[in-house]
Amino acid sequence: MRLVVVGLSHHTAPLELREKLSFGLLDLEKFIESQKEKIPVKELMILSTCNRTEIYIFAEENLDSWAKQFLIDRSQNQQIEKFFYLKQEEEMVIHLFNVASGLDSLVLGENEILKQVKDSYHLFQKSGWTGKLFNVLFQRALYVGKLVRTHTGISQGLLSSGSVAVSLAEKIFGDLRDSSVLILGAGKMAGIAARYLASKKVKKLFVANRTLETAQTLALELHAQPLSLEEGLKRAESADILITSLSLAEPLLSKKEVQDLMKRRENRSLFIIDIGVPRNVDPSVHDLDNVYLYNIDDLKSIVQENIEKRSREIENASIIVKEKAKEFFQWYVSVKEGAEKSLKHNSSRIPGCNQAHN
Amino acid sequence: METIEHYLFNLVYFCYTVSMLLYLIYAFKKRDFLGKIAFSFILAASFLHVFDLAFRAYIGLAVHQLKWYVPWSNWFESFSLFSLVIALTFIVVQLIYRLHILGIFVTTLLWIVISFSMSYPLFSQWKELNGFNQVWSSVMEARAIPHLMPALQSIWMAIHVPMMFIAYSSFAVAFAIGIIYLIQEKELKLKKLSGVSQALPALESLDTMIYRLIGWGFPILTLGVILGARWAYDAWGRYWGWDAKETWALITWFTYAIYLHMRFVAHWRGRKTVILSMIGFVVVLFTYIGVNYLSELHGFLSGRGM
Numbered sequence: 001m002r003l004v005v006v007g008l009s010h011h012t013a014p015l016e017l018r019e020k021l022s023f024g025l026l027d028l029e030k031f032i033e034s035q036k037e038k039i040p041v042k043e044l045m046i047l048s049t050c051n052r053t054e055i056y057i058f059a060e061e062n063l064d065s066w067a068k069q070f071l072i073d074r075s076q077n078q079q080i081e082k083f084f085y086l087k088q089e090e091e092m093v094i095h096l097f098n099v100a101s102g103l104d105s106l107v108l109g110e111n112e113i114l115k116q117v118k119d120s121y122h123l124f125q126k127s128g129w130t131g132k133l134f135n136v137l138f139q140r141a142l143y144v145g146k147l148v149r150t151h152t153g154i155s156q157g158l159l160s161s162g163s164v165a166v167s168l169a170e171k172i173f174g175d176l177r178d179s180s181v182l183i184l185g186a187g188k189m190a191g192i193a194a195r196y197l198a199s200k201k202v203k204k205l206f207v208a209n210r211t212l213e214t215a216q217t218l219a220l221e222l223h224a225q226p227l228s229l230e231e232g233l234k235r236a237e238s239a240d241i242l243i244t245s246l247s248l249a250e251p252l253l254s255k256k257e258v259q260d261l262m263k264r265r266e267n268r269s270l271f272i273i274d275i276g277v278p279r280n281v282d283p284s285v286h287d288l289d290n291v292y293l294y295n296i297d298d299l300k301s302i303v304q305e306n307i308e309k310r311s312r313e314i315e316n317a318s319i320i321v322k323e324k325a326k327e328f329f330q331w332y333v334s335v336k337e338g339a340e341k342s343l344k345h346n347s348s349r350i351p352g353c354n355q356a357h358n
Numbered sequence: 359m360e361t362i363e364h365y366l367f368n369l370v371y372f373c374y375t376v377s378m379l380l381y382l383i384y385a386f387k388k389r390d391f392l393g394k395i396a397f398s399f400i401l402a403a404s405f406l407h408v409f410d411l412a413f414r415a416y417i418g419l420a421v422h423q424l425k426w427y428v429p430w431s432n433w434f435e436s437f438s439l440f441s442l443v444i445a446l447t448f449i450v451v452q453l454i455y456r457l458h459i460l461g462i463f464v465t466t467l468l469w470i471v472i473s474f475s476m477s478y479p480l481f482s483q484w485k486e487l488n489g490f491n492q493v494w495s496s497v498m499e500a501r502a503i504p505h506l507m508p509a510l511q512s513i514w515m516a517i518h519v520p521m522m523f524i525a526y527s528s529f530a531v532a533f534a535i536g537i538i539y540l541i542q543e544k545e546l547k548l549k550k551l552s553g554v555s556q557a558l559p560a561l562e563s564l565d566t567m568i569y570r571l572i573g574w575g576f577p578i579l580t581l582g583v584i585l586g587a588r589w590a591y592d593a594w595g596r597y598w599g600w601d602a603k604e605t606w607a608l609i610t611w612f613t614y615a616i617y618l619h620m621r622f623v624a625h626w627r628g629r630k631t632v633i634l635s636m637i638g639f640v641v642v643l644f645t646y647i648g649v650n651y652l653s654e655l656h657g658f659l660s661g662r663g664m
Contacts, residue, residue: 164551171546174560266625269562286547290628298549 001042001336003137005092006067006084007054010106013083020075021053029123040066043134045124047099049116051106056096058133093325093332096137100145102155103317108310109155114145133335137328144324151320152313157306161299162196165273169197169241172269172292180204182239184232184252186218189275189296190245197241198222206239208232210246237264242272244280252280258291273299359417364501366410367438373403374441374472378465385462388557393458397449400465404445411439418503428516430523432504433650437475440523440646444468447527447571455567459557463534476500514589521582526642528575529614532568533639539564539632565628568635569621576614583607606645613638 008018023031028046032039041059048054055067064086072080087095095104100117102109121138124130130138149155158164166176173179181202183194186209198205205224209215212228219226227235229246236242244252253261253272258281262270267290274281274295286293380396411429418427430439448464451457476497538558545555558564586607587597598604617634620626626634 167556168546168551170560171542171551171555171558172561174563267627269628289630292546294549302549302551 001058002061003056003058003089003092003332004064004067005054005056005087005095006064006071007047007052008071008080008083008085009052009054009104011104012085013080017075017077017080017083018050018053020077021048021071021080022050023048023053025119025123028120029127032124032127032129043131044129045121045134045138047117047120049113052099052104054099056092056134058131090325090329093137093328094321096141097144097321097325098318100141101148101317101321102145103148103314103321107159108307108314109149109317111149111155114142114149117145118142133332136331140324140328144321147324148317148320152316154310154313154317157309159303159306160196161296161303162193164299164302165193165294166196166200168292168294169271170200172271173240176200176202176241178203179240180206180238181241181243182206182208182232182235183218183224183243183245184208184229184280185210185244185246185276186214187245187275190243191218191221193243193273193275194218194222194224198224202241204238206232206235208235237261240269240271242270243275244272245275246280247276248280249278251278251282252276253285254282255284255288258282258285258288262288262291359421360503363410363413363417364498366406366413367501370403370407370410371472371476373399373406374445374465374469377403377461378469381458381461381465384458390458393461396461396465397452397458400445400461401449404442404449407438407442407445411442414503422503424503426512426515427503428519430519431515433478434475434500435504436519437471437478439520440526441468441472441475443520443523443527444471444530447524447531451531451567451571455559455563457559459538459559460531460534463537464531467530467534512589512592514585514592518582518585518589521578521585525575525579525582526646528571528578529635529639529642532571532575533636535564535568535571536632536636536639539568540629543629543632561628565632568632572614572617572635572638576618579611579614583611603645603649606641606649610638610641610645613641 008021010018023046028048032044032046041057041063043058045056046054047056053071055070057063057067059066068081068084068086071084072078098104100114102111102113105113117138121130121142125135125138158167169176169179176197177200179202181194181197181204183190183206186207194205194207205219205222206227207215207219207222207224208227208229208231209218210229212226215226215228218224246252258270258272269290269292272281272285272291272293274293279295281293281295283293283295285291377396377399380392380399384392384396414429414435415427418424418429430436444464445468448461448468452460477500479496479500480493539561542555542558542561542564545552545558546561586604590599590604591597613634617631617638620634621631
């Protein structure tokens, strides 16, 4: 008997193939129920997300090929086998702990995978496919996933420009419920940033665009008020957060104009996100007191920095994973040997020791 | 009896120290429970501190038969009261805003004040002191219940001094918030959004907190200065004599008046006003400590007074 994982992930297979294998949770439940009689392994757990489908088994040694065939049947594609990886025993434990910790994820340290492992495990536990070994193994995996996230920076730092923008706004204004947002130019990027802010229930949201219809479309989606560009510029002073994404040859706002704007705002803080290409706002505006000007590159570089920070944590995270995997594996070996020993040496025990149990 | 008081004060000092250390650990570990324990230590410390002052008052009045004695009559006692009022102000602010990070700066400031209260004689006597025992006895001498000079034996002592400390404490907490503001503002201007920034509150809320603390402290300062003038009339026969302390109290008053004016009338906000409020606290410290070496009349503490 041994521990094996067979599967494919974003590291080895393209999206089209991953999609073919992917199970929804309900789907998986039904499928396992229907296949119940045909499954020869002792313990089983299948993890399937859009980035990976993996089948974890504890079974006789010749059953690796069964696991492979299971996946091939599912995808109905013989070619898929060359995208598989197979890991055994301690390697399998390390792999599982890496997966649970988000170390094997497309977005390093993401949290979703931990929930997916948990849900899948509960499903297989409920239907009786996990025994003592897998129960300990997967509960360990969930624990290690949490441990790695709390003890390293692997899942810290925001990874999208939109969420960074929101976080910056909150660092300036606190609760955004009292803040007004004005979007000048209803382009795609502005829409993304606006959606993040709209999800925070800001006080007022205005979308101004040169063509009013485009403004109206975005405004409808965001429950915002559409404005013409002229109207929007008139309202600029009432906005605490200003997103500009117009394509103009000349900057829309010069330092002098923002200075005047701040005077009219009685120096209340102003957060400007400049997505326009070329820039809509003179960069020197950032030097003014209480004005915080971030352009899209600033946001992206914060994201990039966060990604780098996360990858600097890989080593620390791996140390924890390896240590915990080793711990588990030692326990696993002792249980396995113990079981074999107690089978083999049942009759040759030293007299007087635990005779009552034999 | 005085020995018991000494133990009690040692306990107070211990609690303040633990609170500060926990807040400092919190600064690095960012575990919420550390902040909570630190806060409960400062709660305990200030509770015991109130007891300590009451106990001193009892010893002074009943045992030493000092008329009009209040337990803030010498430098040690006055620093002791100052740190208590800072702690109480911080507790109120903390209960309203739940801002553990503020504790790091306030408890450090408070700890410096209370440590200085006991150790200030050491700075002038350092060369003459030999060994731990002499240092210790110098500290304990500073902590002894004082003999009162005539000018201090007045009902105004009980009113003027605490009022000034309530005002000063709100300025002290505003100063600590100012430090946080400047760090956060710097982070946002540098476009870093690091872990530091994440742990700190929003600029606008910090600015409002400073404004509210000064808005609370300023009227009390005003009243305190007026009552001080009234006391001066009782003690020295004139309301205002341009003594160094009086002059600097006025400078303090003007600094905060300018802060409020700039915010209210000129609509200054953010970094400039925050820096102004912090300069205000530096002036406070000078008025409170530095001037004692300049003033003839208010030099009660340095022994230069009458």
